[in-house]
Amino acid sequence: MALDLVPIWTVILAVSVFMYVLLDGFDLGVGILFLLAPDDDARDTMMASVAPVWDGNETWLVMGGLGMFAAFPTAFSIIFPALYFPVLAMLLALMFRGVAFEFRPSARTSRRLWNRAFFGGSLVATFAQGCVLGKFVFGFEVSGRQFGGSVFDWLHPFVLAVGVGLVFGYALLGSTWLIMKTEGDLHDWARRKAKIALFGVLAFIVMVSVWTPLMHEHIAARWFSWPNLLWFSPVPAITALLALWLWRSLERGPDAAPFIAAMGLFFMCYSGLAVSLFPYIVPHKLTLWEAAGAPEGQAFLLIGTLFLIPVIFTYTGWSYWVFRGKVRGDAGYH
């Protein structure tokens, strides 16, 4: 084989997953805050702020899944069986929250039901994704090239804790998105909620940063050996600075700043994860290269991906631009 495609597929997969976490993260976050909202008018506005874009956001999940299927099929066929029930919960929850966008406005008597479906769907989907992430860091049983454990392996305090952590994380993205997209009471309300979410997120960042190295020697060695300590020290430092900026921008400053800072925070956590786990895709069992699929398949999809991803960014950007600006809850309804 002339060219090793694994690094480039690693980047594509990492970008797809990160795009998903950021984009669906904010609209799931809006869903998590949905029942807490002051009134039903506020809920109309909240939903309207994400209704035109959620489908595109969720498509990154499909892209991430299929990217893994295509480029790292062995990882795909170990990780998904291991996460059978969290994935099931996530899919069913996404179903409720997805149809709520269309059903809620049509509903008369059952409107409250779809409010709950939207909230519950977003909450459960997020928690389940957190469990997927937690289990991923925690590790998998492998026998041969297939999953060798039981489908209940993921029931571990660490995994569940990460699930809760991600709920705070998406709530932070959702509330800062609302700060950017709304005005008046709802905007002020979102600022208050964002502070609570930020506390939660910081608590979990600290907890996971302590717990993970205690659990995995490799990861401890990766971070705390010399000279890595020096190389990787910007990760916690920048994270701390971003958290500070986020806090201050919640007090005052441009409406877009909190959302940008929150995305930055996610990016730093994601980088930290990459530092901990590289080069594994099934952590501590299979490396990216060991889990990679046939280069013929990788190469064929790569051509289209390299060509189409920029095109996708362009028209998706355009559709966000069409819906730019503050969303109002009153115009055009009834």
Place this chain on the structure above:
Amino acid sequence: MDPVFLSRIQFAFLIALHFLLPAFTIGLASYIAVLEGLYLWTRREAYLRISALWIRIFAVSFGMGVVSGIMMPFQFGTNWSRYSEITAAVVAPLMGYEALMAFFLEAAFLGVLLFGRKLVPQWVHFGAAVIVAMGTLFSAFWILAANSWMHTPAGFEIVDGRFIPRDWIAVIFSPSFPYRLIHTVIAVYLTTAFTVIGVASWYLRRGRYAEEAKVMIAMGVLLASVLVPVQAFMGDQHGLNTLEHQPQKIAAIEGIWESGPGQPALLFAIPDDAREMNHAEISIPKLGSLYLTHDWNGYVKGLKDFPREDRPPAVTVFFSFRVMIGMWLVMLGLTVWAWILAARGRLYDTPLFLRVANWAIPVGYIAVTAGWITTEVGRQPYVVYGHLRTADAVTPSLTGGDVMVSLLAYIVVYAVIFGAGAYYLVRLVQRGLPEDAPHLRLDQRPARPLSAATPED
């Protein structure tokens, strides 16, 4: 319980319900694009009002199509992990292209189509409708390429037990793909046509929206007049191709046990897999050979020519195929009747026709589901025909109990969601067309993007 069997039931359940939505939305997306185009061209307000109605209905159906579609790729990981590992290099890129070329495109332009009428110039809105329609067709192209390859695998080599693609053109355009693509796309257009005709008939029966309802019926009948005959021809071609590549499937479809020349066509029978014979046969001599080989005395292989462990279950395939043909006959009947009435100038005011057309809304959905059951069950016991058995494709770590739990969960959730979806769709139809055509208000920014299911007027 057997995890393989339960996983198959689960997959069949999820894909059949998923497909009900594309079966409607692929055709509807094209219909909306045509209506928007006709409006731009003729400036006749009726087109815009019809389009506004169908856009609302499209929004709900498409939403359900998306959420039920998200389930599908993950099924390969959770329940069919052996399959995933073995076929990834061939199948996964095809689905990857579906996401890259279709899903992102649909999603981005859907927002503009549903919520953007007042935010963008009209030709951009029309463009969004065209692009969404193209996206749905790209979806069909890639997923059917993947599916057809599983029926008639080509262009690959098996290395260390895995499928390795060698010739991508051969993989994508596998022998059954052109037939399957054309036959399926015609099928979904027919499904949409009869849905539109049925809804319009319902309005006419109630004396609502007479002008628009007539336009819808006329457009639907014209489309059906072309596609119903073409579908029979394409179906026949598809069948001939299947006879060449999957002879067991055709033997099961026709209920033929003994190989030989001059096979009959069975109108009815109850195939019995255990005793290798049919009960209660009603047949027309030699007709089977005629349409399978285009020769009265053509030789056709029977199921007994294949080892028992390579045969599909004949009963399911036999009946589901006849259901599909039956639905085709209903469509043909309705189309011919419509022409007879139209010749007498009575198409829009014959109550019986309107009532029957209204009841006939499900024909397309029944036909596509029956067609797929024929196709997929007829491929058994293989998942990749001739190479990978379904029983070897399932996730090894799964127990019957695990799959039982997930299957029950899916059934409960789908019952709630599809039940509610059907209810809201009927309500949208009942609420009817907007009073006046949705006007374009470019000056109002920021406008509130509404769900398309809410009135814009």
